[in-house]
Amino acid sequence: MKLATLDDGTRDGRLVVVSGDAKTATYGPVKTLQNALDAWSTHEPALRDLAHNLDAGTLPEAFALDLKSLRAPLPRAYQWVDGSAFLHHVRLVRKARGAEMPPSFLTDPLVYQGGSDTMLGPYDDIAHASEDFGIDFEAEVGVITDDVPYGVRAEDALSHIKLLVVLNDVSLRNLIPAELAKGFGFFVSKPPTSFAPFAVTPDELGDDWRHGRIHLPLEVHWNDAPFGHPNAGVGMQFGFHELIAHIAQTRPLGAGTIIGSGTVSNDLPDVGSCCIAERRTLETLESGAPKTPFMRFGDTVHIDMKRLGRSVFGPISQRVVSREVSR
Amino acid sequence: MKLATLDDGTRDGRLVVVSGDAKTATYGPVKTLQNALDAWSTHEPALRDLAHNLDAGTLPEAFALDLKSLRAPLPRAYQWVDGSAFLHHVRLVRKARGAEMPPSFLTDPLVYQGGSDTMLGPYDDIAHASEDFGIDFEAEVGVITDDVPYGVRAEDALSHIKLLVVLNDVSLRNLIPAELAKGFGFFVSKPPTSFAPFAVTPDELGDDWRHGRIHLPLEVHWNDAPFGHPNAGVGMQFGFHELIAHIAQTRPLGAGTIIGSGTVSNDLPDVGSCCIAERRTLETLESGAPKTPFMRFGDTVHIDMKRLGRSVFGPISQRVVSREVSR
Numbered sequence: 001m002k003l004a005t006l007d008d009g010t011r012d013g014r015l016v017v018v019s020g021d022a023k024t025a026t027y028g029p030v031k032t033l034q035n036a037l038d039a040w041s042t043h044e045p046a047l048r049d050l051a052h053n054l055d056a057g058t059l060p061e062a063f064a065l066d067l068k069s070l071r072a073p074l075p076r077a078y079q080w081v082d083g084s085a086f087l088h089h090v091r092l093v094r095k096a097r098g099a100e101m102p103p104s105f106l107t108d109p110l111v112y113q114g115g116s117d118t119m120l121g122p123y124d125d126i127a128h129a130s131e132d133f134g135i136d137f138e139a140e141v142g143v144i145t146d147d148v149p150y151g152v153r154a155e156d157a158l159s160h161i162k163l164l165v166v167l168n169d170v171s172l173r174n175l176i177p178a179e180l181a182k183g184f185g186f187f188v189s190k191p192p193t194s195f196a197p198f199a200v201t202p203d204e205l206g207d208d209w210r211h212g213r214i215h216l217p218l219e220v221h222w223n224d225a226p227f228g229h230p231n232a233g234v235g236m237q238f239g240f241h242e243l244i245a246h247i248a249q250t251r252p253l254g255a256g257t258i259i260g261s262g263t264v265s266n267d268l269p270d271v272g273s274c275c276i277a278e279r280r281t282l283e284t285l286e287s288g289a290p291k292t293p294f295m296r297f298g299d300t301v302h303i304d305m306k307r308l309g310r311s312v313f314g315p316i317s318q319r320v321v322s323r324e325v326s327r
Numbered sequence: 328m329k330l331a332t333l334d335d336g337t338r339d340g341r342l343v344v345v346s347g348d349a350k351t352a353t354y355g356p357v358k359t360l361q362n363a364l365d366a367w368s369t370h371e372p373a374l375r376d377l378a379h380n381l382d383a384g385t386l387p388e389a390f391a392l393d394l395k396s397l398r399a400p401l402p403r404a405y406q407w408v409d410g411s412a413f414l415h416h417v418r419l420v421r422k423a424r425g426a427e428m429p430p431s432f433l434t435d436p437l438v439y440q441g442g443s444d445t446m447l448g449p450y451d452d453i454a455h456a457s458e459d460f461g462i463d464f465e466a467e468v469g470v471i472t473d474d475v476p477y478g479v480r481a482e483d484a485l486s487h488i489k490l491l492v493v494l495n496d497v498s499l500r501n502l503i504p505a506e507l508a509k510g511f512g513f514f515v516s517k518p519p520t521s522f523a524p525f526a527v528t529p530d531e532l533g534d535d536w537r538h539g540r541i542h543l544p545l546e547v548h549w550n551d552a553p554f555g556h557p558n559a560g561v562g563m564q565f566g567f568h569e570l571i572a573h574i575a576q577t578r579p580l581g582a583g584t585i586i587g588s589g590t591v592s593n594d595l596p597d598v599g600s601c602c603i604a605e606r607r608t609l610e611t612l613e614s615g616a617p618k619t620p621f622m623r624f625g626d627t628v629h630i631d632m633k634r635l636g637r638s639v640f641g642p643i644s645q646r647v648v649s650r651e652v653s654r
Contacts, residue, residue, distance in 0.1 A: 011365060038338060076405045076581055077405070078403045078404070078405060078443060078444035079442060079443065079444035081514070084511070105509075108509070110509055110510075110511055111511065111514050112440070112511040112512055112514065113439075113440045113441065113442055113513070113514055114440060115406060115440055115578065116405060116406065116443070117405035117406035117580060117581030117583075117584055118578065118579055118580075118581050127477075129477075129478055129577075133577065150454075150456075150650060150652060151456055151650075151652030172577055175577070180510055180511075182432075182435070182437055183437075183512075184411070184437055184438065184439040184512045184513070185439055185440070185510075185511045185512020185513065186440070186511070186512065187408070187438050187439065187440055187574060188573070188574065188576050188577050189577070191577045191578045192578055246515070247514060247515065249515050250455065250456075250460065250499055250502070250515050250516070250518045251442065251445065251518045251519055252445055253444060253445075254403055254444030254445050256444075257444055323477060323478075325477060325478030
């Protein structure tokens, strides 16, 4: 089942159920995706009925879906937690600055608390005051949970994963070193994150959803040129159920919590990267210095994940633009 | 004007307007405080009318207020950002480990992105799986904003502060060093934060709200013994307007964003502390080792801020209890 949020002029948009071919949609039984997640077991049967009838073509109220009218599945959320579970990426970044990855990283997940008050839609501009921020994309996969109890075990956490998502965790690379040096993590260096239009139930992926991981390549194009297509099921040190167990050690997680995988990255030649920083790191390791610049105003990034030739989550397609700040 | 959220069995509770003497209340014109903040300029006049009539005793629908029925003003929020603006506290902590505070801390605010999916009410238990986490309270003041534009200037940010709050930013001290050493900030070491029952408009404080700071003592009792009463207007290096300008440098802030001051701390003898960690630091500086243990199951913490002898925000009064985790 594919769900999405239509722009209806309100802050939280309008929940729609989307057909398997992404051509038609119908309004959900509750107004917003957050409403559905707040009582998932109550609403899931009605949502699935709508999805079934939509695919069968038996819903007179179905309408043609305009992708451009869709926002992030949760245009604002109560929690966004991003992991860094692809350790190849972590290892590379450390290696480039002459440091080893601590062995504890193999067993103790790295996460940060992200900002969730403003989630960008799949076609929203990435608008910033300066190119000097070092604007970078980070293509990731993620999950959305229902209520997760304090201290949940990893094996019990899988059942709390209700939806899967694809996202672009935009980073302002040139602001990161000074901010992390302050010791409290990211804030100014992590502006709003963007989401692919469809949040899908795990069964949509068949066997490609297993061990709490999405076993499909994540395709990234920068300015229409292929940039990377690593598989999100390869090299993810912790499954999403393990990330959930980690973050729920000392707190419950509210319904609608979004958890990201971190930048998808494979330790394989020729698959490319999901962020510019990783390519720059490879260049540094190869020749002593990065060659590829970060994004410039006018640049575009396109992120998609396909299964059997069809986009599962719908594409992310964004442009970097200059934001005027009135001062 | 005092606002609060009544427990009505729903996730977000029911907005109430509270009388100046905190004895009576009436339902707000919209269901939740988030609803009010989403369109503050629309709803503020009706809220103020209700407050006025409540104080005049001319509202037949007014009811007696039971403090114990109140939750956090925002039981879940879209954003919670905590500052660390009382530099005396930062200086002490660094001194105890033999480090200097970087001079940039005088001009560049320190903040972290906190978890906002679950906010504890003023009388909720602080329930954790182990005393070994090093459970500590942190008494702070905070503000709640409406929509704040990207790149707002500090002088323009003041007008976006709609409500003031008092909070207990619970910390798990023994989990902090290892987590911060990973480099991505707090997560597991910062469980849900608790809030005093009333969110109040700045005019409630008269001249005690000035320069983006609350100039009143914050009173903390641990197990009914006085622990500290530093003034929240003294030694706050950055006013809330300056914290807002800092965090809005690269993103807008959504309505209902809560921003904390960090642990209130004065560089004055005899005012005590707002968290146990600070007292332990003073003990370490004095005698080489901390003497005061962190909180134990059964311990209580009481936080209040009074003006002209009256509690402004209502008291926080919490007990630390053991949480069973089914494994």
